[in-house]
Amino acid sequence: MIFKLYPDNVDPRRLKQAIDILQKGGVIVYPTDAVYCIGCDLLNHKAVERVARIKGVKVEKANFSLICRDLSNLAAYTKPLNSSVFRLMKQVLPGPFTFILPASNEVPRLFQSSKKTIGIRVPDNEITRALVEALGNPLISTSVHDDDDVVEYITDPELIHERYGDQVDLVIDGGYGLTEPTTIIDCTGETPEIIRQGLGIA
Numbered sequence: 001m002i003f004k005l006y007p008d009n010v011d012p013r014r015l016k017q018a019i020d021i022l023q024k025g026g027v028i029v030y031p032t033d034a035v036y037c038i039g040c041d042l043l044n045h046k047a048v049e050r051v052a053r054i055k056g057v058k059v060e061k062a063n064f065s066l067i068c069r070d071l072s073n074l075a076a077y078t079k080p081l082n083s084s085v086f087r088l089m090k091q092v093l094p095g096p097f098t099f100i101l102p103a104s105n106e107v108p109r110l111f112q113s114s115k116k117t118i119g120i121r122v123p124d125n126e127i128t129r130a131l132v133e134a135l136g137n138p139l140i141s142t143s144v145h146d147d148d149d150v151v152e153y154i155t156d157p158e159l160i161h162e163r164y165g166d167q168v169d170l171v172i173d174g175g176y177g178l179t180e181p182t183t184i185i186d187c188t189g190e191t192p193e194i195i196r197q198g199l200g201i202a
Contacts, residue, residue: 002161002171007031007126019134021169022121027051029144029160029173031066033124034096034182034199035153036160038168042066042110044135050141054167060112065098065119066138069129077104077118077138085187094124096199100186118187127174143181153179154170 005014021028025047026038038054040047052059066077072087074081079102081089089099103118121141123129132139144154144164154160157173165171183200186193 001169002157002165004080004173004175006023007174010127010130015130015134018131018170018172022047022111022131022139023136025050025134026052026169027167028170028172029157029164030128030172031125031142031157031177032121033094034180036155036157036177037067037141039067039139039141041135041137042140043146045110045112048111048140051142054164058141060114062111062133062142065120065121065124065141067121067123067132067141068138069132070094070122072122073103073138074101075106078102078120079104081187085192088185088192089120089122090122090189092200093122094123095122095128096182097121098182099183100184100189100195109175110175119181119184125174127172153177153181155179156166176200 003014022041025044027050029036029038038051040051049059052062098119098121100117100119103115107115107118144160155177157171161171181198183198184196186195
């Protein structure tokens with residue numbers, strides 16, 4: 001299934017459809033403020049395993065990020081942050097950044113792994129944030145890649161549907177995606193370090 005949502009006016013009926021799919025263990029493709037992502041409800045382990053299979057990795061080895069509505073529930077998934085890291089996150093989020101943070105004790109249980117870190121995203125995209133708010137907990141996030149040697153990411157939702165339509169339950173068409181991913185900032189050391197320069201300028 002594919003349908004349109006508009007970030008400046010998210011249709012509540014369509015949003016409810018998407019949430020129903022997620023709550024039943026569905027996997028969706030959705031827009032962000034960077035590239036399109038594949039995801040599911042973080043709390044549905046079978047759905048998380050499906051996303052891992054689509055990406056061709058074992059769930060315990062997968063480096064999925066969590067899409068959050070804001071920074072209010074970070075404590076559930078990360079260890080206490082020092083004030084400079086929290087200030088930096090407040091300064092640049094919502095925006096096209098992925099913050100690698102020390103994981104709380106809850107994260108290994110959720111992923112059935114020994115994960116010590118977790119990626120956190122708060123996208124500047126009302127579709128994504130409306131999904132997370134309506135769902136009530138974070139979405140799993142992993143980028144939609146292209147097999148093309150030149151173009152790394154698929155930006156056209158129709159092409160994404162052609163490629164992944166038989167593997168996912170829904171593609172949300174939020175317009176053309178971007179070709180550049182997020183900036184990744186590793187905050188697990190003494191000072192934050194940019195390990196991938198993408199769209200975000202910190």
